[in-house]
Amino acid sequence: MTAILTVYGDSASGNCLKIRYLCDYLGIAHNWIETSVLARATRTAEFLALNPAGQVPLVVLPDGRVLAQSGAILLFLGEGSPLVPADPYERARMLQFMFWEQYSHETAIAVRRFHKHLAGRADADIDPWLLTRGHAALALMEQHLQAHPFFPADRLTLADVALVAYTRLAPEGGFDLGPYPAIAGWIARVETELKIE
Amino acid sequence: MTAILTVYGDSASGNCLKIRYLCDYLGIAHNWIETSVLARATRTAEFLALNPAGQVPLVVLPDGRVLAQSGAILLFLGEGSPLVPADPYERARMLQFMFWEQYSHETAIAVRRFHKHLAGRADADIDPWLLTRGHAALALMEQHLQAHPFFPADRLTLADVALVAYTRLAPEGGFDLGPYPAIAGWIARVETELKIE
Numbered sequence: 001m002t003a004i005l006t007v008y009g010d011s012a013s014g015n016c017l018k019i020r021y022l023c024d025y026l027g028i029a030h031n032w033i034e035t036s037v038l039a040r041a042t043r044t045a046e047f048l049a050l051n052p053a054g055q056v057p058l059v060v061l062p063d064g065r066v067l068a069q070s071g072a073i074l075l076f077l078g079e080g081s082p083l084v085p086a087d088p089y090e091r092a093r094m095l096q097f098m099f100w101e102q103y104s105h106e107t108a109i110a111v112r113r114f115h116k117h118l119a120g121r122a123d124a125d126i127d128p129w130l131l132t133r134g135h136a137a138l139a140l141m142e143q144h145l146q147a148h149p150f151f152p153a154d155r156l157t158l159a160d161v162a163l164v165a166y167t168r169l170a171p172e173g174g175f176d177l178g179p180y181p182a183i184a185g186w187i188a189r190v191e192t193e194l195k196i197e
Numbered sequence: 198m199t200a201i202l203t204v205y206g207d208s209a210s211g212n213c214l215k216i217r218y219l220c221d222y223l224g225i226a227h228n229w230i231e232t233s234v235l236a237r238a239t240r241t242a243e244f245l246a247l248n249p250a251g252q253v254p255l256v257v258l259p260d261g262r263v264l265a266q267s268g269a270i271l272l273f274l275g276e277g278s279p280l281v282p283a284d285p286y287e288r289a290r291m292l293q294f295m296f297w298e299q300y301s302h303e304t305a306i307a308v309r310r311f312h313k314h315l316a317g318r319a320d321a322d323i324d325p326w327l328l329t330r331g332h333a334a335l336a337l338m339e340q341h342l343q344a345h346p347f348f349p350a351d352r353l354t355l356a357d358v359a360l361v362a363y364t365r366l367a368p369e370g371g372f373d374l375g376p377y378p379a380i381a382g383w384i385a386r387v388e389t390e391l392k393i394e
Contacts, residue, residue: 050338053297067289069296076289092264094271099266100250103299140249 005030005077006060009046010037012017012164015070016057021161021194022074026081030059038118056130058116071098074158083158093152097159101166105141108133113173123174134175138183141167145182151187158194164190202227202274206236209315211307211362212253212267216249218358218391219271223278228254235315261359267280271355280355290349294356296311298363302338305330307363310370320371333373335380338364342379353390361387 007023007030009016023030035056042054043120051058053070058068059077067073078084085091112130115121141163148190151159151191168187177184190196204220204227206213220227232238232253239251248255248265255265256274264270275281282288309327312318336362341348348356365384368374374381387393 052340053301055301062287065286067286067293069293070299071296071344072289072292075292076285079285088273088276089258089262089264092269095269096266096273098263099268099296103266104250104252107300109302143249189339196265 003050003062005062006033006056008033008035008050008060010035010042010056012057013037013152014169015106018057018070018161018165019057019073019077021165021196022077022158025161025194027075027079033184071102073164073183074098074161076171078158079159083161085155085157090152094157094159097151098162100115101159101162104133105137105163106166108137109170109173109175112175113166113169116174117169117172131174134170137192138167138170138175138180141186142182145186149186156190158188160186161194164194164196168196200259202259203230204228205230205232205247205253205255207232207239207253208245210253210318211366212303215267215358215362216254216256216270216274218362218393219274219280219355219370222280222391223274223359225274233302236346244267246300268299268359271295271358275355275358280358281355282354287349294348298356298359299322301330302360303363305334306367306372308368310363310366313371314366314369325369328371331367331370335364335367335372335374335377339377339379342383346383353387357383358391361391361393365393 005028007019009019011033011034020032035047037056041047042056048054050060050066053068055068057068057070059073060066067076079087084096107129112126115126118121144175148154150156152162164187167183202225206216206229208214217229232244234253238244239253245251246262247257247263250265252265254267254270255263256270256339257263264273282291305327309323309331312323313320345351347353348360361384366379
């Protein structure tokens, strides 16, 4: 039994890096157990006993209880920190962008990056709809960031941690960020705040 | 300016019905503005001015502020009610299932139901992977419900509200619920609690 948090994560996965970024930012000590999706380390009997959904990130608390889903983990670990607004509406808006990221952003940008960058598929073998949907997500972010420095508004929150992970990796998925200057500025701001290299 | 909550929703959408279920259960007065996705009512300039993402459900608070994403709306409206566990871990587990629903369940079961039931496509014209992924999601739910009466555990939470919406409509998507007796029992329990007819 370890006395600190255990994080099962794949360093190639933005969803997992979100948890690393947050732990590093808040100074949460943790053991990172590298768990490769491509190498099917999330499909072993051992891992499936911890998380039947076979997904990383997964955290195991010091008392042995487990928690899955990056959004839920971010909220569990981030609660009470300056990254979670106290105002109920601002808090809900942060959640809005976290749910939107998982539904409309990750499912296009992270999926195309997986096919192109990690699985090494040729562009012609990747569903073209992913590119369309990914650019639609980026355009929405650009529109928001032309009016606000962060998500949802004026200061860094868990929504920025959630959104930056795959947005900064979007070029690996074949998404040129050139047309999105406000996104580029925001990525730099968030990287500076989170000390991401 | 209305003095009560306005909900833009499509009665054919499980994501929107979640908000109706919660409002009815908690007695939250609201104006429901029927907003059809199929009829492209979410693509009008008027609607896009409210929600640039062009998605329902969308709520407009009495003071005019807007909030999107069913999960964020459920948490905003449900906070402080018996549907949100006070214990931080139980609360996080509820969130885990809400994020999982949007990422791994809705994207298969609701999408296949949309193609088959709402858009009227033939089975042969629907990506077969949706059926595979949907049944994988149902199998995970069945496994959970063999050990627990609700999501995440012993009593009704927002995760049940979120999960029941498309699970009870899964047969419209061509998902036979026969092999999932624990799901069938859970649907009946949640429908009774929420008074869904």
